[in-house]
Amino acid sequence: MNKKHISEENLNFDMSSNVLKFLSEEQKEYIRNIMFSVNFSKGEIIFKQGTPMLHIVFIIGGMAKIYIEDNNNKNIVISLIKPGEIIGGPGFYTDYKHHFSVTALENTTACFIEVAAFKKMILESPEFGLEFIRYRNIRHINFYDKLRVTSHKQMNGRLAHTLLYLSDTVYHSNSFKTTLTRQDLADMSSMTKESAIRVLKSFKESGIIECQNNDFEIKNKTALKNILESG
Amino acid sequence: MNKKHISEENLNFDMSSNVLKFLSEEQKEYIRNIMFSVNFSKGEIIFKQGTPMLHIVFIIGGMAKIYIEDNNNKNIVISLIKPGEIIGGPGFYTDYKHHFSVTALENTTACFIEVAAFKKMILESPEFGLEFIRYRNIRHINFYDKLRVTSHKQMNGRLAHTLLYLSDTVYHSNSFKTTLTRQDLADMSSMTKESAIRVLKSFKESGIIECQNNDFEIKNKTALKNILESG
DNA sequence: GATCAACAATGATATATGTCAATTTATATT
DNA sequence: AATATAAATTGACATATATCATTGTTGATC
Incomplete structure (x- = not known):
């Protein structure tokens, strides 16, 4: 895993393609300074279910799978994550744990933002909070669909x-x-x-x-x- | 269905037992003035999947079931709602549709708050927004558990x-x-x-x-x- | 108390799906 | 190219679960 700061092009790309685009210019600058990126090889775990949720993550290159791990080595793949997509799990502002694991399906670059910084953005900007609610709710809607298909x-x-x-x-x-x-x-x-x-x-x-x-x-x-x- | 304004006791009860307790006194007063309650008999539908989501609802008496309706008359009961609990589905700030139906399991009183007012609260008070995110995320965590049990x-x-x-x-x-x-x-x-x-x-x-x-x-x-x- | 409708229970049967073991194919490594 | 390793495929079989038909039970209504 290879940690480095983000190039400006990458960052702009990211910010325009997910919920971060609703931040002010100042906020974007702030995020730019504290975020870092890590490269993962195919098959490497980006984070693991059950571990503390210290960061909001988003993918700027490659692809990853989000999956719930069962006790018996049985997994449920919930979704695939592509560049630009953010991974802000339901541990945010609850138990601050990861409720799923994420693994790179190919060589993948992920950006990390501390959850405290993310929370700060929401407190500074309720519009951003609303957008984050929207993002979470869309996930939730997809989930309903998945439950329906899985059950019936x-x-x-x-x-x-x-x-x-x-x-x-x-x-x-x-x-x-x-x-x-x-x-x-x-x-x-x-x-x-x-x-x-x-x-x-x-x-x-x-x-x-x-x-x-x-x-x-x-x-x-x-x-x-x-x-x-x-x- | 029997529409009426809320008694003060009821309202205080509600507000202290769900996410509304994080509102300021002024905001509570505002909500108090615009909300209304409706009585439902056992078996009556409180709202129906697929219809426009005009209100955030919470239950102040009785009990209700939240369930996803399938095409084939097959339902998935997601959770039971007791007094004090709020029902703010994933349609909020997304497609503003109900993604599940809610039916009274016994005689039940429900309070309705317009979604616009709810949104206003979030914009006025980012702390409230954060608390709403927490509430939504807890729902999401429960959902993961349900998916795991259902699948495996x-x-x-x-x-x-x-x-x-x-x-x-x-x-x-x-x-x-x-x-x-x-x-x-x-x-x-x-x-x-x-x-x-x-x-x-x-x-x-x-x-x-x-x-x-x-x-x-x-x-x-x-x-x-x-x-x-x-x- | 009689009648009806909704709900609950049971058995027989069909079907969907998982398990296990064996074999083949692809992929990586030397 | 040869080998080792992981992934994909196939078949035989066991079992979990739905379906359908029938009967029993409860609770409401006249």
């Missing part, structure tokens, strides 16, 4: 949901190459990796998707959406 | 989770009488009502609980916790 859809529907998430939200394309393993796809869909593999195979056989190794192409998104809704 | 525990564990929630968080007693139906218990545990009945029966036969109709008694909480963790 069966495997085909759950995996369809995952593929649509990757296509629509993460890669913004019907064809994409991913560093996610089959286990990751399974962890996103609440099933075993064997089941994920079998469902993928059935989607391939139905002509709904193409996939070889980590290259995916969604051939029939309508069918996938129908499976999500009906399954 | 099987029926015994899920129903154990529900019974422990009722005992520890809702009724604060090892024995309680509830107005929840078996269907509600099932909706809290992500299973069918038949499955919920069967698991309850098995818990009874193991001597872990007693229950007749709506009277429950937890005889062996340790066992229940073990089932939650292992199941």
Whole structure:
């Protein structure tokens, strides 16, 4: 892990693409001075569930997965984080612990801002506080969707949901190459990796998707959406 | 539904038991003047998923269930709301829609505050904003727990989770009488009502609980916790 | 007290999904 | 290129859970 200060270009990029853009120029300058960045290699843990939450983190390069760890080595991948996105977990201003782990899916650069500084920004600027509430609420809405799918859809529907998430939200394309393993796809869909593999195979056989190794192409998104809704 | 202004006693009760207690006296007075209360009979809907979110609601008497409605008449009961608790869903400052429905489980009195007024409070008082963030984050943490149990525990564990929630968080007693139906218990545990009945029966036969109709008694909480963790 | 409707309980059965073991394929390392 | 390691795949099987049909029970209403 390689700690360094942020270049100005990077910082501007960050600040315009997440909740930090609502800060005043002075506040941005303040944040610029106290924040630092760290490079993580593929597979490295950025932070770990259960540890103290000392920083708000955001990703400025690469990609990371956010996941809840269970006692039995079973994980639930909640979302993937791309450059510009902020990770401000629910530990903020509550128990100040991380409630999920974050791991780099490829070489990834993360920025760290002390939680005290973040809190200071909210106290100085209630508009920023509101924007942070908005950001948290959007996360919460996504979560409701995930709970609904997890609780009441069966495997085909759950995996369809995952593929649509990757296509629509993460890669913004019907064809994409991913560093996610089959286990990751399974962890996103609440099933075993064997089941994920079998469902993928059935989607391939139905002509709904193409996939070889980590290259995916969604051939029939309508069918996938129908499976999500009906399954 | 019977709309009326709030008595002062009620209002003080409310304000001291939820996030509103962090308001200044002037702000409390302001809220007092614009809020109104409505009585709901058992089974009546307080608000419905998908409708515009015009108010922040809190319960000052009775009990209500918060639940996500699925397309197929399948519900997920997320939590039960008791007097003093506030319901400020994730639609606030996002899409201003209700992302869940709320129904009275018994005769229930609810207070309504316009979302604009709530927003005004946050802008006036960043401390209040922070407290609201805390409240939202606590909800989010509970949600993580629910997702974990739903995704990776099987029926015994899920129903154990529900019974422990009722005992520890809702009724604060090892024995309680509830107005929840078996269907509600099932909706809290992500299973069918038949499955919920069967698991309850098995818990009874193991001597872990007693229950007749709506009277429950937890005889062996340790066992229940073990089932939650292992199941 | 009779009747009705909602709720609860039970059994038989079908199905979805996980588990385990074995094999193949890809990826990294020397 | 050869080897080791991790990941992906497949099949056989066990089991958890939903579904459906039926019956019993409770509580409200006339």
